[in-house]
Amino acid sequence: MANITRMQLLRGDLKGDKRPFRPPWAIPENYFVDYCTRCDKCVDACFDELIVKGRGGYPQMDFSKGGCDFCEDCLTVCESNALKKISLNKTAHQKNTTNQTNSRTNDVEEASEEDELDLYDHLSSDLEQYLPPWHIKVAIDLKKCLSMNAIICRSCGESCDDEVIKFNLQLGGVAEPILDVEQCTGCGACFSVCPVQVIQLKLIEL
Numbered sequence: 001m002a003n004i005t006r007m008q009l010l011r012g013d014l015k016g017d018k019r020p021f022r023p024p025w026a027i028p029e030n031y032f033v034d035y036c037t038r039c040d041k042c043v044d045a046c047f048d049e050l051i052v053k054g055r056g057g058y059p060q061m062d063f064s065k066g067g068c069d070f071c072e073d074c075l076t077v078c079e080s081n082a083l084k085k086i087s088l089n090k091t092a093h094q095k096n097t098t099n100q101t102n103s104r105t106n107d108v109e110e111a112s113e114e115d116e117l118d119l120y121d122h123l124s125s126d127l128e129q130y131l132p133p134w135h136i137k138v139a140i141d142l143k144k145c146l147s148m149n150a151i152i153c154r155s156c157g158e159s160c161d162d163e164v165i166k167f168n169l170q171l172g173g174v175a176e177p178i179l180d181v182e183q184c185t186g187c188g189a190c191f192s193v194c195p196v197q198v199i200q201l202k203l204i205e206l
C-alpha cells in the first residue's frame with residue numbers, strides 16, 4: 001500500500017482520491033500541510049472568494065463560484081512559501097526539492113535567491129519560466145452532456161477564455177464538445193456553468 005499522509009488520515013481518505021484542490025502554486029501536498037500556517041491570508045486575498053477554509057483549517061479551492069484568473073493575489077500574500085512559484089530551471093528545482101526535504105522556510109528563501117542567480121547564468125530573463133500553478137484538468141461526461149443529447153447548450157465553451165472547448169457539429173442536432181486537454185489550464189471557469197453538472201475537475205498525477 002502507498003504511504004498514507006497525515007492529511008489523508010484526517011480526511012479518512014486512505015486511497016488518496018479525495019485530495020482537495022489547493023490554491024494555485026501550492027507546493028506538493030506533503031510539504032504544503034507542513035508549510036501552510038493556516039493564516040487565511042490567501043482566503044482573504046481572493047477577490048472572487050474562490051479559496052475557502054477546508055478541512056483542518058487548510059485553504060482549498062471552491063470552484064462553485066467561478067474560475068481562477070491566476071491573478072497571483074493569493075500567491076503574493078502567502079508569507080510561508082506554502083504557495084510558491086517554482087522555477088522550471090532543472091538545477092533550481094532539484095535544489096528546492098532537496099532544501100524542502102531538509103529544512104524549513106528560511107532555507108527555502110535562501111535557496112530561491114541562489115536559484116534565481118543560477119537561472120540567469122543559463123537563461124536570459126525573458127525565458128524565465130515556472131511550473132504551472134497546478135495540474136488540474138477538466139473531464140466532461142459526454143453521456144449526460146445536454147449538447148450530446150441534441151439540446152442546445154454551449155455554456156462550458158462560452159465560459160472558457162482560452163477557447164479550449166470547441167463543438168463538433170454532427171447529424172441530428174448533436175454537437176460534441178471537444179476538449180483540448182493540453183491547453184486546459186484547469187481554471188475551473190467551465191465547472192459551475194454546466195446546467196447538468198457533468199464537468200469534473202481532476203488532479204493529474206505526474
Ligand code: SF4
Nearest residue numbers: 046068070071072074
Ligand atoms: S490566483 Fe487570484 S483568482 Fe486565483 S485563487 Fe488566487 S487570488 Fe483567487
Ligand code: SF4
Nearest residue numbers: 036037039040042078
Ligand atoms: S497564505 Fe499561505 S500560509 Fe496562509 S493559509 Fe494561505 S497557503 Fe497557508
Ligand code: SF4
Nearest residue numbers: 160184185187188190
Ligand atoms: S476547459 Fe479548462 S481552461 Fe477552459 S474554462 Fe474549463 S478549466 Fe478553464
